[in-house]
Amino acid sequence: METSSSRAVIAADIGGTHVRFALVTEKGEILLQEKRSRIRGSTPERMIYDWIEIAKGLESRAQGFGLKVSALGFGIAGKIDVEEGRVIFSPNIPELNGFDVVAFLRSHLAYPVAIDNDANVFGRGELWVGKGSKYPDWLGITLGTGVGGCVILDGRVWTGSRGIGFAGEIGHTTVYPNGRLCMCGKRGCLEAYASEGGLLRHIANCGSGKEYGLSALSAKRLYDMALSGNPEACRLFEEFGTALGIAIANAFTLLGIRCAIVGGGVSNAWGVFYEPLLRATVNNCSMLNAEDIVIEKSELEDSAALYGAARLALDII
Amino acid sequence: METSSSRAVIAADIGGTHVRFALVTEKGEILLQEKRSRIRGSTPERMIYDWIEIAKGLESRAQGFGLKVSALGFGIAGKIDVEEGRVIFSPNIPELNGFDVVAFLRSHLAYPVAIDNDANVFGRGELWVGKGSKYPDWLGITLGTGVGGCVILDGRVWTGSRGIGFAGEIGHTTVYPNGRLCMCGKRGCLEAYASEGGLLRHIANCGSGKEYGLSALSAKRLYDMALSGNPEACRLFEEFGTALGIAIANAFTLLGIRCAIVGGGVSNAWGVFYEPLLRATVNNCSMLNAEDIVIEKSELEDSAALYGAARLALDII
Numbered sequence: 001m002e003t004s005s006s007r008a009v010i011a012a013d014i015g016g017t018h019v020r021f022a023l024v025t026e027k028g029e030i031l032l033q034e035k036r037s038r039i040r041g042s043t044p045e046r047m048i049y050d051w052i053e054i055a056k057g058l059e060s061r062a063q064g065f066g067l068k069v070s071a072l073g074f075g076i077a078g079k080i081d082v083e084e085g086r087v088i089f090s091p092n093i094p095e096l097n098g099f100d101v102v103a104f105l106r107s108h109l110a111y112p113v114a115i116d117n118d119a120n121v122f123g124r125g126e127l128w129v130g131k132g133s134k135y136p137d138w139l140g141i142t143l144g145t146g147v148g149g150c151v152i153l154d155g156r157v158w159t160g161s162r163g164i165g166f167a168g169e170i171g172h173t174t175v176y177p178n179g180r181l182c183m184c185g186k187r188g189c190l191e192a193y194a195s196e197g198g199l200l201r202h203i204a205n206c207g208s209g210k211e212y213g214l215s216a217l218s219a220k221r222l223y224d225m226a227l228s229g230n231p232e233a234c235r236l237f238e239e240f241g242t243a244l245g246i247a248i249a250n251a252f253t254l255l256g257i258r259c260a261i262v263g264g265g266v267s268n269a270w271g272v273f274y275e276p277l278l279r280a281t282v283n284n285c286s287m288l289n290a291e292d293i294v295i296e297k298s299e300l301e302d303s304a305a306l307y308g309a310a311r312l313a314l315d316i317i
Numbered sequence: 318m319e320t321s322s323s324r325a326v327i328a329a330d331i332g333g334t335h336v337r338f339a340l341v342t343e344k345g346e347i348l349l350q351e352k353r354s355r356i357r358g359s360t361p362e363r364m365i366y367d368w369i370e371i372a373k374g375l376e377s378r379a380q381g382f383g384l385k386v387s388a389l390g391f392g393i394a395g396k397i398d399v400e401e402g403r404v405i406f407s408p409n410i411p412e413l414n415g416f417d418v419v420a421f422l423r424s425h426l427a428y429p430v431a432i433d434n435d436a437n438v439f440g441r442g443e444l445w446v447g448k449g450s451k452y453p454d455w456l457g458i459t460l461g462t463g464v465g466g467c468v469i470l471d472g473r474v475w476t477g478s479r480g481i482g483f484a485g486e487i488g489h490t491t492v493y494p495n496g497r498l499c500m501c502g503k504r505g506c507l508e509a510y511a512s513e514g515g516l517l518r519h520i521a522n523c524g525s526g527k528e529y530g531l532s533a534l535s536a537k538r539l540y541d542m543a544l545s546g547n548p549e550a551c552r553l554f555e556e557f558g559t560a561l562g563i564a565i566a567n568a569f570t571l572l573g574i575r576c577a578i579v580g581g582g583v584s585n586a587w588g589v590f591y592e593p594l595l596r597a598t599v600n601n602c603s604m605l606n607a608e609d610i611v612i613e614k615s616e617l618e619d620s621a622a623l624y625g626a627a628r629l630a631l632d633i634i
Contacts, residue, residue: 079604137478151571158470160573161454166604167573174563174601177493184603246491254468254568256477256484284491286501287396287483 007317008067010055011309012074013118013302014038016092016145021054023062023069024310028129030303032061044099052108072105072113073313075121075305077148079165085115088165091146091183114316116159118305119148119168122298123157125308126261130300137257139248140168142264146183147171147191147198151255170251171195175243181205193243194273196266199236223269234272241273245280248295253287263298270297324634325384327372328626329391330435330619331355333409333462338371340379340386341627345446347620349378361416369425389422389430390630392438392622394465396482402432405482408463408500431633433476435622436465436485439615440474442625443578447617454574456565457485459581463500464488464508464515468572487568488512492560498522510560511590513583516553540586551589558590562597565612570604580615587614 008031013020016038023032034054039047059069078090085102087093105113116124123140126132132140136155142148149170151158160167171191172184179188180202192198196219203217225233248260262270274295282290298304325348330337333355340349351371356364376386395407402419404410422430433441440457443449449457453472459465466487468475477484488508489501496505497519509515513536520534542550565577579587591612599607615621 149571151573153470153475158573161575164573164575164605167571169570169573169604172603173567173570175494177559177563177601182603186601186603188601189603242494246494250490250567251571253486253490254466254484254571256468256475256481256486258478258481284494284503284505286489286499286503286506287486288481 006067007070007314008062008065009310009313009317010058010069010072011306011313012051012055012072013121013305013309014051014074014076014093015118016077019051019054020306021051021058022306022310023058023065023067024306025067026314028307028310030306031065031067032058033306034058038093042095044095044101045104047095048101048104052105055109069111070317071111071313072109073115073121073309073311073316074113075116075118075309075312077118077146080115080117081163081165082114082116082159083162085113087115112316114312116157116312117148117150117166118142120150120157120159121308121312122148122263122304123150123152123168123308124311125300125304125306126263126298127152127155127157128311129307130298130304131261131296135259135294137255138259138261139170139251139255139257141170141244141248141260141262143195143262143266144264145195145197147195148264151251153255170247173247173250175246190243190247194240194247199240202236219266219269223272226269226272237269237272238276241276242280244273245277245282246284248277249281249284252281252285252293256287258288258292259294259296261296261298263300263304265302267297323384324387324631325379325382326627326630326634327375327386327389328623328630329368329372329389330438330622330626331368331391331393331410332435333394336368336371337623338368338375339623339627340375340382340384341623342384343631345624345627347623348382348384349375350623351375355410359412361412361418362421364412365418365421369422372426386428387634388428388630389426390433390438390626390628390633391431392433392435392626392629394435394463397432397434398480398482399431399433399476400479402430404432429633431629433474433629434465434467434483435459437467437474437476438625438629439465439580439621440467440469440485440625441628442617442621442623443580443615444469444472444474445628446624447615447621448578448613452576452611454572455576455578456487456568456572456574458487458561458565458577458579460512460579460583461581462512462514464512465581468568470572470574487564490564490567492563507560507564511557511564516557519553536583536586540589543586543589554586554589555593558593559597561590562594562599563601565594566598566601569598569602569610573604575605575609576611576613578613578615580617580621582619584614
């Protein structure tokens with residue numbers, strides 16, 4: 001087999017339940033993918049040895065394409081010190097808190113390694129091969145278990161003040177002061193209204209889990225219920241879209257931008273939350289004319305993270 | 318008289334009621350100032366001829382200092398197309414809406430001219446000679462009749478997407494969905510809670526103007542009342558600080574920054590709103606530790622605008 005590129009990188013999407021690795025060419029072709037369950041309750045070293053094993057496997061298989069791996073890039077949820085290559089705080093992989101993950105990987109691999117927050121990696125993927133390449137300035141939002149976000153200014157991911165470890169965390173902006181309790185411990189965050197975790201916790205807290213069949217409840221199930229006209233599910237997605245619209249309007253007003261790109265698994269419920277989302281954005285953004293507002297759904301599905309991690313790696317070669 | 322600089326610029330602060338001009342050296346010395354009432358209900362040309370007259374007067378007087386004026390910079394409230402030098406929308410000088418004010422000034426003056434939004438000009442002043450010079454990334458807020466704001470990233474004023482005409486408009490971010498009516502027409506804006514205009518309109522709308530003596534009411538008067546323990550005035554500043562804290566927390570969370578600098582005339586009520594402001598910022602910012610949050614009052618008083626306009630002018634020489 002042959003490809004049109006000569007350089008390739010390894011891209012990794014490190015999630016709370018699974019890790020996904022890919023071999024990606026500099027032209028943005030995903031040649032190989034590998035997905036594994038994440039090793040849990042272990043030391044960071046033991047967990048990362050597993051990643052190294054996957055990376056080395058992809059290195060070997062890259063030779064079959066006549067390719068040499070030049071770098072590794074990966075995304076992970078939480079507060080990340082990008083410059084130092086350290087996880088400051090990970091909500092779903094607590095074993096990594098405070099761990100110098102880039103230095104550890106670097107000491108076992110023959111090429112440079114770069115890390116970034118998972119939503120920033122989404123942004124890099126969108127910028128490179130997605131809708132984000134159309135706009136110089138935009139807000140990225142990932143809707144999943146939680147709500148992630150990134151801020152793209154002048155065609156670059158803004159990674160926040162040096163050492164601070166985050167930027168674009170729209171999920172933890174307050175939409176309703178003293179509103180629903182969020183996983184982060186404070187009240188009224190966007191994430192409490194517009195994520196799978198927020199929806200399911202809200203339903204559980206209201207004691208109405210049983211009527212939904214909580215044991216099997218998911219955002220997908222709620223979406224199907226809303227599609228079939230269940231009024232309570234419709235109301236939840238109305239609140240979901242409204243909260244998201246208010247948060248987007250606030251970001252547009254603060255940043256002086258007018259475009260947003262929405263991805264993540266829960267963005268597939270687009271059909272039941274887009275209308276209230278757009279209405280709330282327009283109603284809460286007095287600085288923009290309605291016709292100037294652009295809110296689009298990502299088309300990269302779950303590959304945005306791999307493209308973004310690959311771009312991150314290519315940028316350090 | 319002699320100065321240590323050889324180059325000088327004219328700085329102007331164009332407000333709804335007054336215009337203020339100054340001759341400023343490249344070292345940041347304000348040598349001369351002139352303040353006039355703004356000409357109203359006239360054509361933009363007639364109004365701007367008045368500014369040209371002031372500028373030419375300062376040019377002549379600059380010669381007495383052995384200085385030659387090299388540029389003019391000015392700030393004005395509203396949506397400004399900085400690149401094109403046009404006022405898109407001015408809330409308090411409607412005569413200028415859509416007017417190519419830089420081109421007109423340029424055609425009557427012998428040096429380059431630059432314009433920016435008044436809160437961005439505040440930011441430039443703070444960056445140059447104020448507390449803003451201490452931090453690479455910060456949020457600027459001006460509390461006056463309304464609430465202005467600016468976003469400083471990597472030591473530069475972020476002016477928003479090209480052609481959009483605004484950035485940093487924290488005053489029109491929604492703090493309380495469906496809350497108090499704002500001058501901009503929407504509900505729940507920070508400005509409706511944390512500006513002189515917002516406070517006075519709220520009091521008038523509550524029908525409680527009489528008990529305050531509304532005819533002579535001002536933020537200064539309310540501040541004095543709060544200082545002397547008037548419970549209603551104290552409550553208003555508690556709400557003022559809380560709303561401001563929520564908006565600042567949201568900006569910190571979205572931008573990944575941790576510093577804010579607050580100026581404008583109403584910031585002089587600092588003593589009665591800082592405590593609730595800090596409390597609300599801490600309570601609404603789960604991404605930052607309380608001890609990392611920095612919120613400072615500007616020390617430049619009303620000179621920030623002149624320093625900032627001078628810096629704007631110096632940057633185009």
